Amino acid sequence: MASSFLRAAISNNAFWCDAVCKALGSPGEFTSTIWFHRRGTPPFYPDVVTLMEADGEQTEAIATLVNSEGRVWAIKDSYAALDLEPLGFRLLFEAEWIGMRTPVSVPSPISWQRMESAADLARWEMEWRKANGPVAQRIFSEPLLHDPEIAFLLAFEHGKPIGGGILNRAAGVVGLSNLFAEGRHGETIRRGLIAQAAELYPREPLAGYEHGDDLDEALRAGFELLGPLRVWLKEA
Template sequence: MITDPRTTPNTATLTAVASAVRNNAAWCDAVCRSHGVPGAVEGGVWASPRRTPPLYPDAVTLSPDATPDDVLARIDVTSPGASVKDSFGTLDLSAAGFEVLFEARWIHRPAAESAPRGGGWEPVEGAGRLSAWEAAWSGDGESEGLFRPALFDDGAVFLAAKAEDRVTAGAVAFPAASVIGISNLFAADDDLDTAWSSCLDATARLWPGVPAVGYEHGDDLTAALRHGFAPVGPLRVWLRTDG
């Protein structure tokens, strides 16, 4: 088979994608376990046979060779609401009643070469402060208990900026697969550039010499690229709407 070197991912890109995918699957697994929902890896797929917490997928593909059957056989498809993170954008789940919810790009940022500035965002500690962080992240000032204190035990760090003891910006940083996964980044004033700069400074302080990964789309992706991330691969999230 003849491949076009301009479109064929190189080894470094494939490694970056694999790290981002594995890190994200580990984070999804941690969130689900914190809610008492078990998941397991089999056949190139992480999946839970029970419906997972809101905003988190029932399955995450870990290999581009995973098939629809590998995924659908391991999740609950008896009712609407099942979701699948198609980590390589290779699946077609439309015949099973799924629709594409959104498409995004995995992103990777090499470890920072310059020393972090210090100060700025700090880790949240304790259940009460975690609830306040979630209330700020939600945008409506409410905490539904999606993020639970058990996540601290799995190594999750909830970073926050504060003004007069009020959380004004933040993100989740999760170490796994030899990288730091950054997700759920937000800023009350919509200043994504300051948020990314502060977040990356904090992660460089906490995990010096470790690359950062994640996935974004739209304006959030554009902002991340301005701060040293590179897009390394596509993904899709599928949602089952057919009952």
């Protein structure tokens, strides 16, 4: 049975996906078992996030959505429990939910700035794009800055941006996402974001998901494994 920490991490992620879409003027919808978006989400964001362990209702709801519109669909299978191949999906990647129950603020060798204006956010996204490649459209819009539970953070070394990330508080945890770092600064940025979370949202657990080398890095920084997830993709 899934832990309450895992459920909170999954709910937080769904709320974050919805916040990004809502800020662009097109929020998604929640049911008791899934979050979904009928018209398509920004790049890197799923169209469906499962909120509960797999059951027939979830698969049926996904099938109905996919059949309603012939476009690309991405599904975040939050419990790594669905078989979506019969619906025409392929497995895009597997990852692990991670959590940290008591983030601690420690001195950082770099400085941090919270984005507060539209110009700040444009700069943050420009730096983020350098790490993620060209994207055809803006993903993060100014209304996100007006939510005190969301923080866009940029790190500087000698006055030069070297990385950053996003924190969002929802469902009783703080989600850490969209971490990016220049070159050798990966662990420094991750540990710095942990410290920022401890300062901005004291005594709140931290959660997210990672895979590959980023997962190894997160575990070294003190995160624990909460459970597996999968992301599925269906081409148009």
